[in-house]
Amino acid sequence: xxxxxxxxxxxxGLEDGSGQVELSSSNxxxxxxxxxxxxxxxxxxxxxxxxxxxxxxxxxxxxxLSALIAAAGGTPQSLEVTAEVSLGPDKANGxxxxxxxxxxxxxxxxxxxxxxxxxxxxxxxxGCPVSKALTGVDITLDAxxx
Numbered sequence: 776x777x778x779x780x781x782x783x784x785x786x787x788g789l790e791d792g793s794g795q796v797e798l799s800s801s802n803x804x805x806x807x808x809x810x811x812x813x814x815x816x817x818x819x820x821x822x823x824x825x826x827x828x829x830x831x832x833x834x835x836x837x838x839x840l841s842a843l844i845a846a847a848g849g850t851p852q853s854l855e856v857t858a859e860v861s862l863g864p865d866k867a868n869g870x871x872x873x874x875x876x877x878x879x880x881x882x883x884x885x886x887x888x889x890x891x892x893x894x895x896x897x898x899x900x901x902g903c904p905v906s907k908a909l910t911g912v913d914i915t916l917d918a919x920x921x
Contacts, residue, residue, distance in 0.1 A: 825860040833858040839903035843895040849887035879917045
């Protein structure tokens with residue numbers, strides 16, 4: 776299996792510095808990052824590690840769920856997956872930590888009822904590689920057919 780690479784170039788300190796993260800393997804883009812915007816309610820045109828984790832998690836979950844739906848005898852027509860990754864203070868160790876991930880999925884699926892879809896979604900939450908990597912973070916799931 777392949778290895779994927781991203782690179783960040785950072786200049787300055789935490790509060791006054793900034794950087795750019797490059798998605799090197801795919802070469803699809805370079806994105807600005809800064810801590811003040813990371814910690815703000817509005818991103819102001821920059822991305823953050825949390826947004827990149829949300830992108831990774833939502834796409835991984837969608838792929839895993841589509842495979843599990845097929846394995847259960849269903850046919851996924853469409854899956855809309857959102858991952859919300861929260862950053863907060865790490866009271867035990869200082870600094871910051873991921874405080875939670877909320878996955879929401881709405882699906883149009885042939886051949887599975889709501890219970891079958893919910894079961895496949897729960898299995899995807901546990902089984903996707905990104906979920907496995909993030910076992911130290913509380914991950915919640917809201918799954919429903921549309």
